[in-house]
Amino acid sequence: MSTANGRPARPYLVFMRVGAAPLLDQWLAREPERNWDVFVSGYTPCAPCPDAIATETGGYNKLAHFRECVQSGRLDLARYRHVLLADDDLTVSHGSISAYFETVARLGLRVSHPAQDWSGYWSHRIMLRNPLAEWRETNFVEVMCPGFDTAFIARHLDTLPITFSTWGTDHAYCHLARADGGRVGIVDSAVIRHTRPIRTDGAFYRKLAADGIDPEEEFRRVLAGLPDDCRKHRVLAIHPPPGPLAPLRGLAARFVEKHKSRILQILGHHGRLEY
Numbered sequence: 001m002s003t004a005n006g007r008p009a010r011p012y013l014v015f016m017r018v019g020a021a022p023l024l025d026q027w028l029a030r031e032p033e034r035n036w037d038v039f040v041s042g043y044t045p046c047a048p049c050p051d052a053i054a055t056e057t058g059g060y061n062k063l064a065h066f067r068e069c070v071q072s073g074r075l076d077l078a079r080y081r082h083v084l085l086a087d088d089d090l091t092v093s094h095g096s097i098s099a100y101f102e103t104v105a106r107l108g109l110r111v112s113h114p115a116q117d118w119s120g121y122w123s124h125r126i127m128l129r130n131p132l133a134e135w136r137e138t139n140f141v142e143v144m145c146p147g148f149d150t151a152f153i154a155r156h157l158d159t160l161p162i163t164f165s166t167w168g169t170d171h172a173y174c175h176l177a178r179a180d181g182g183r184v185g186i187v188d189s190a191v192i193r194h195t196r197p198i199r200t201d202g203a204f205y206r207k208l209a210a211d212g213i214d215p216e217e218e219f220r221r222v223l224a225g226l227p228d229d230c231r232k233h234r235v236l237a238i239h240p241p242p243g244p245l246a247p248l249r250g251l252a253a254r255f256v257e258k259h260k261s262r263i264l265q266i267l268g269h270h271g272r273l274e275y
Contacts, residue, residue: 012036012101013080013150015069017062019043022088023195027097035098036084039075041065061204062087063143063162063169070157077150081105084147090192091120100147100190103135110149110182111174113141118267120193125260126186126233132253133188137237139230141184143170145192152177161222165208165215168222175230189241 014036016024024038028051040049042057049055056074059065062085069075077083082101096114104112115129116122124142143166153173161172174184199205200215208215223231235257240249256263 009079010035010037011081011105012098013039013077013083014086014097015039015041015062015066015075015083016086016088017041017043017065018046018088023091024049024088027092030092030094030096031098033098035101037080039069041069060164061162061166063160063166064164067157067160067162070154077154080150082147083150083153084145085143086145087194089196090145090194092192096190096192100187103187103189104147104185107135107185108183109135109147109185109187110152110177110180111141111184112147113145113186114147114190114192115186115188116144117191117193118264120195121197122194123198124233125264126235128260128264129191130188130238130253130256130260132240132249132256133238134241135185135187135189135239136235136257137183137185137239138174138233138235139178139184140171140174140233141186144194146170146173148173149182152180152182156180161225163215163218163222164211164213165205165218167215167219171226171230172222175226 012035014027016022016038018024018040024040038049038052040046040052040055041059041062042055045057046055054074056065056069059068066085070077082104084097100114113127116127118128122128126138126140127142130136156176160169160176162169177184238250238253238257240246240253
């Protein structure tokens with residue numbers, strides 16, 4: 001299938017929530033032959049992005065605006081196989097997002113997330129890349145840059161508990177995916193780096209406080225409606241890249257995962273929001 005200008009239709013979509021200093025230009029510059037379109041979602045009014053299929057403003061947060069755009073028809077998910085809901089403070093390497101999409105499509109993941117680079121700022125230890133794995137099947141991926149099979153997310157978008165703070169929503173969509181018979185995973189062969197410190201006193205959290213919203217309370221409310229096995233992050237299986245060394249790499253990858261906390265202590269890294 002081709003577009004009106006003769007270019008092959010891109011099968012994947014990045015929905016990026018942008019603020020004052022987004023890194024979208026870097027994403028585009030590093031993927032001139034990308035297999036994904038981009039839809040820009042602005043916190044505040046912003047100039048149209050010439051490379052985007054649309055530039056919209058609205059929504060209390062990224063997930064809320066995504067739902068609004070889909071429900072209103074301003075975003076047609078039927079055109080795409082997978083969608084990545086990205087924050088705007090993430091750096092990527094050349095071709096990594098296109099490779100990520102190809103990997104999740106090949107693996108048939110219902111919900112997924114690129115692994116996070118150890119050198120960036122992070123909240124959840126499980127999200128940090130295991131360098132000896134291709135991907136890890138998990139019961140959780142966070143809300144920073146989640147990817148969804150579009151048929152799955154369209155089916156559940158009306159009932160997904162999207163909180164104002166977004167806290168807890170990541171546990172909910174992971175539970176829905178697994179209850180729906182799908183797999184959830186972190187793709188270690190595709191890496192993003194979070195460039196800003198994890199802070200709960202920034203502008204967004206000040207807005208939550210001004211509006212009388214308690215993220216911890218929202219988190220507890222969502223988890224109260226989920227099974228107990230959704231509450232603690234777990235790696236269910238580790239999958240090394242295929243090849244003759246796969247069994248050895250698998251053993252080493254399991255060692256890294258088991259001792260990741262200790263390795264982080266040695267390297268001087270500490271998480272902020274471990275649940």
